[in-house]
Amino acid sequence: MAKGDTPKELVDALDLVSGEKALKLESLSGVETREVRRVRTIFEDPNIVAIGISQKISEKENTGELGVCFYVEKKLARSKMKNNKMIPPVLSVADRKAVFTDVQQIGKVRPQINKRKSPLLSGFSVGSSIDTGTLGAIVKKGKKLFVLSNSHVLARSGLGKVGDKIIFPGKLDNGGRDQVIATLSAFLKFKTGDDFLNRVDAALAEIDEDFLEKIDFSIRGTKAPLATTVPVRGMKIVTRGRTSGDTEGEVQDVHFRIVLPYQGVGQVGFLDQVKCSHYSKGGDSGALIVDKTSKKIVGLHFAGSPIASIFNPIAEVVKALKFRFVAA
Numbered sequence: 001m002a003k004g005d006t007p008k009e010l011v012d013a014l015d016l017v018s019g020e021k022a023l024k025l026e027s028l029s030g031v032e033t034r035e036v037r038r039v040r041t042i043f044e045d046p047n048i049v050a051i052g053i054s055q056k057i058s059e060k061e062n063t064g065e066l067g068v069c070f071y072v073e074k075k076l077a078r079s080k081m082k083n084n085k086m087i088p089p090v091l092s093v094a095d096r097k098a099v100f101t102d103v104q105q106i107g108k109v110r111p112q113i114n115k116r117k118s119p120l121l122s123g124f125s126v127g128s129s130i131d132t133g134t135l136g137a138i139v140k141k142g143k144k145l146f147v148l149s150n151s152h153v154l155a156r157s158g159l160g161k162v163g164d165k166i167i168f169p170g171k172l173d174n175g176g177r178d179q180v181i182a183t184l185s186a187f188l189k190f191k192t193g194d195d196f197l198n199r200v201d202a203a204l205a206e207i208d209e210d211f212l213e214k215i216d217f218s219i220r221g222t223k224a225p226l227a228t229t230v231p232v233r234g235m236k237i238v239t240r241g242r243t244s245g246d247t248e249g250e251v252q253d254v255h256f257r258i259v260l261p262y263q264g265v266g267q268v269g270f271l272d273q274v275k276c277s278h279y280s281k282g283g284d285s286g287a288l289i290v291d292k293t294s295k296k297i298v299g300l301h302f303a304g305s306p307i308a309s310i311f312n313p314i315a316e317v318v319k320a321l322k323f324r325f326v327a328a
Contacts, residue, residue: 006066047076052071053255054067055233067102110305126242140323157264173242192265197271220238221291226325232254233254237250285303
């Protein structure tokens with residue numbers, strides 16, 4: 001089911017509970033309004049780390065039925081929870097339609113190296129003078145070539161400056177011998193706080209002239225000409241990251257909303273991200289995600305936990321940084 005095919009009542013319920021777009025509650029009855037407000041309060045529980053729309057799981061099996069899913073760091077037994085902290089099994093939206101809920105354990109989620117010196121290649125170690133992650137792709141903007149990765153890999157989560165040096169392999173992998181291959185050129189500053197206001201964690205760095213002849217444009221799982229597509233639930237994906245190497249996963253939630261801590265920046269809330277089965281480890285941030293079937297690019301990995309992995313939809317990344325993928 002594509003994101004656009006998600007039942008409207010589920011999206012409405014998600015918006016009501018997460019407070020997206022400051023939706024008003026006047027259309028609900030008094031009882032329903034109080035219930036939504038109570039659930040919003042529950043969502044402030046630090047154990048609840050994200051919310052989205054996913055297939056309900058019963059006895060470790062997907063039921064095939066979609067619901068509003070509350071993702072928790074650790075799932076607790078009902079006997080250990082206070083009544084006012086329990087997620088109601090059903091929510092009501094403005095048209096009185098019942099929306100089922102689910103609670104799934106995801107673990108502690110954090111922004112998340114394959115190393116080589118040459119050629120520059122997707123899936124290998126890259127970073128700033130401080131942080132190390134994964135080179136997502138070599139992309140083109142105008143007539144120039146750029147390295148694509150996460151802001152927290154190349155731009156110190158928005159604290160960096162245009163012109164900062166980018167090294168390959170990254171700091172953790174080069175034995176103290178920095179090889180400068182690019183300079184930071186574009187990134188989006190995060191909107192901080194507990195609201196879901198951000199859609200991408202991404203940055204570009206212009207490749208130095210000395211390395212323009214040392215580029216391998218290949219991306220694991222793709223075919224020429226390179227193309228992009230929209231992630232959908234159930235999609236099988238492949239990726240290559242600095243730490244994990246070649247891995248695979250499956251898309252589970254395309255409405256994923258989460259607030260993450262970024263060192264030196266604060267809390268950063270993300271809207272409509274893509275949550276998958278676990279495919280990543282620390283250092284894989286910046287890896288490109290590819291649809292296994294169509295071989296089209298679907299996302300840019302940026303965060304994960306021991307249970308799940310999360311990526312930005314690639315359409316939002318391209319829209320934000322205005323580049324295009326090239327095969328050579």
